[in-house]
Amino acid sequence: MHAWVELELPEGQTARLYAGQIIGRTSAAALRLDLPEVSEAHALVSLRGERLWLLALRRRFQVRQAAQDAAPLSAGLAIELVPGFEVRVAAVHLPADVLGLEGPGLPPQALLGTCGLVFDPHPRLVAGTPPQAGAHFWATGGQWRARVAGQLHTLEAGAPLEVGGQTFQAVNVPLGHAGNA
CATH class of the missing domain: 2.60.200 (Tumour Suppressor Smad4)
Structure with missing residues (x-):
């Protein structure tokens, strides 16, 4: 009964994030990125209606070379969280x-x-x-x-x-x- 997104990281690893989890530098982040350009609480995976979204918390991210505060997540979507660090949506799971x-x-x-x-x-x-x-x-x-x-x-x-x-x-x-x- 939980919505999740699987992200492919630049080095080829994958990370599964559930709705409500954070990407950031803090040790409490579900996806912890040890990069100085990444904010402590950088972005949030959120279930809005019938879609999973990535919401910017501190700094905007890039999708298709455009700065975004929010983006609906779908398989294949490339997201540049900070300059030079891109993740790709490998899968999105929405429960029945x-x-x-x-x-x-x-x-x-x-x-x-x-x-x-x-x-x-x-x-x-x-x-x-x-x-x-x-x-x-x-x-x-x-x-x-x-x-x-x-x-x-x-x-x-x-x-x-x-x-x-x-x-x-x-x-x-x-x-x-x-x-x-």
Whole structure:
């Protein structure tokens, strides 16, 4: 149920990056590049709707000799992260389903980024971390997390979650039906 991209590096190695992982110089980066031109947090792989994207975080990158802040990822795409360092997209995997949430008054909705469950006047998922949300959701390390009333939860399909006195459930949502949160 995880979206990923496989990048071919200049020396021929490959690196698999999942949605939400970073390319950069920091030791916390999923793809660590020990180059002075690469920022600590240089770029982010992100699932937006039904596509994986590469998003520039500190410096722009080049695609087809044009500076970009964001680029949809597809097999064969060449990306020059910094001058003289190009990676090529070897493969992109998009799962059939992504994790979502459903419950009283909330039809199944995909969790496609950091979002909150608000009740105004009915339950709905909104992007970001709104302070009025009864729960916040985010992906980290290949799993989904939720914070409800200060408590952290790991979400898996089928797991119930009590929010505001109501029971919601983590569910699989077909990626083709996944709206943006």
